[in-house]
Amino acid sequence: MTVDKLPEWSAIKGLVYPERVSLEQCSSEYTAKYKANVIRRLFQRQGLPLDSFIDLTGGFGVDCYYIGKDFRHAVYVEQNAALCDIVKNNYSLLGYLHSECINDSAESFITTASKADLIYIDPSRRDRYGNRTYDIKDCTPNVKELREVLLDKARVVMIKLSPMFDWHKAVVDLPNVTEVHVVSVKNECKELLLVLEKGVKPLTITCANDDNLFTYTLDNTGEAIRKVYPSWEDINSAAYLYEPNASIMKAGCFNCVRDRFGIEKISANSHLYLSDKYIDDFPGRVFSIIAVSSLNRKEVKEVLHGVTNANVATRNFPVSVEEVKKRLKLKDGGDIYVFATTTDENKHIIFVCKKKIM
Numbered sequence: 001m002t003v004d005k006l007p008e009w010s011a012i013k014g015l016v017y018p019e020r021v022s023l024e025q026c027s028s029e030y031t032a033k034y035k036a037n038v039i040r041r042l043f044q045r046q047g048l049p050l051d052s053f054i055d056l057t058g059g060f061g062v063d064c065y066y067i068g069k070d071f072r073h074a075v076y077v078e079q080n081a082a083l084c085d086i087v088k089n090n091y092s093l094l095g096y097l098h099s100e101c102i103n104d105s106a107e108s109f110i111t112t113a114s115k116a117d118l119i120y121i122d123p124s125r126r127d128r129y130g131n132r133t134y135d136i137k138d139c140t141p142n143v144k145e146l147r148e149v150l151l152d153k154a155r156v157v158m159i160k161l162s163p164m165f166d167w168h169k170a171v172v173d174l175p176n177v178t179e180v181h182v183v184s185v186k187n188e189c190k191e192l193l194l195v196l197e198k199g200v201k202p203l204t205i206t207c208a209n210d211d212n213l214f215t216y217t218l219d220n221t222g223e224a225i226r227k228v229y230p231s232w233e234d235i236n237s238a239a240y241l242y243e244p245n246a247s248i249m250k251a252g253c254f255n256c257v258r259d260r261f262g263i264e265k266i267s268a269n270s271h272l273y274l275s276d277k278y279i280d281d282f283p284g285r286v287f288s289i290i291a292v293s294s295l296n297r298k299e300v301k302e303v304l305h306g307v308t309n310a311n312v313a314t315r316n317f318p319v320s321v322e323e324v325k326k327r328l329k330l331k332d333g334g335d336i337y338v339f340a341t342t343t344d345e346n347k348h349i350i351f352v353c354k355k356k357i358m
Contacts (some may be wrong), residue, residue: 061279064120120158143159161193203218249271251331295349303350
């Protein structure tokens with residue numbers, strides 16, 4: 001896991017690794033570098049100095065290491081004394097010498113801390129009994145209570161949250177959010193990042209999946225309810241099917257995607273799109289449509305003639321993937337993809353596709 005998650009660090013001899021839970025909860029090298037890039041571009045865009053940086057919840061020190069590289073001085077704060085000692089040792093071996101490591105709680109340290117250009121905080125999403133929490137006020141430290149103090153101490157505040165959190169609610173709970181980043185790696189949603197700044201600015205949402213970025217502002221999402229969806233004739237004649245990536249699905253900006261790329265959703269709740277044209281920069285997977293069919297046995301037998309294996313998925317469909325495979329008599333695998341979904345006219349259909357090589 002260490003080599004895949006932290007390839008740069010795993011190549012350094014003598015690094016000490018913490019208990020498994022701390023290693024599992026730390027950021028990967030990729031997501032830490034993503035955060036560093038977001039901060040660097042934000043500061044450069046606004047002409048702000050990259051002078052002082054505080055990581056209030058240091059953990060294994062991955063985020064502090066990659067973000068802090070751009071700053072003249074970094075402060076790593078961690079309330080676990082053993083973990084703090086591990087990071088001191090590792091930073092020395094990594095040659096990361098401009099970071100001060102302090103064993104203290106976030107709440108205690110911030111009350112007397114000097115002002116900084118950036119504060120980063122990754123609150124624990126577990127309560128004192130070890131149960132997962134899904135509300136900002138239940139995290140430790142409570143960033144909702146600390147918000148005003150954090151903004152008083154720093155020009156910019158970045159907060160890392162679990163992808164299980166509802167970013168819409170987080171924005172309501174934390175006024176001053178100017179950027180939301182939904183970060184996925186290999187189409188698996190990993191982190192939800194919030195950037196807070198003083199003043200009133202348009203809210204920008206970025207859906208990141210590896211190197212693919214889709215950005216929009218909240219005031220031009222195009223999320224008005226569309227009452228007219230493609231007819232059966234349009235569906236049956238479409239050439240390509242588009243499936244948004246995990247970050248788009250989490251952000252929920254489906255109509256914005258529709259308007260940006262000029263493609264139509266199959267129905268209000270399908271979250272699949274159709275088009276006659278090929279879009280090479282679509283933020284997700286693209287499939288060439290081989291056939292479209294109802295679930296009529298005769299039609300299904302015809303469109304799946306000779307197909308014994310397929311990758312089956314359901315979107316807005318009343319039965320499970322396993323049940324669909326059973327009905328269609330398909331085994332997993334192969335280069336054929338079958339999407340079972342429901343049209344806006346409540347008609348159950350399947351798309352038989354092949355993945356478009358980008």
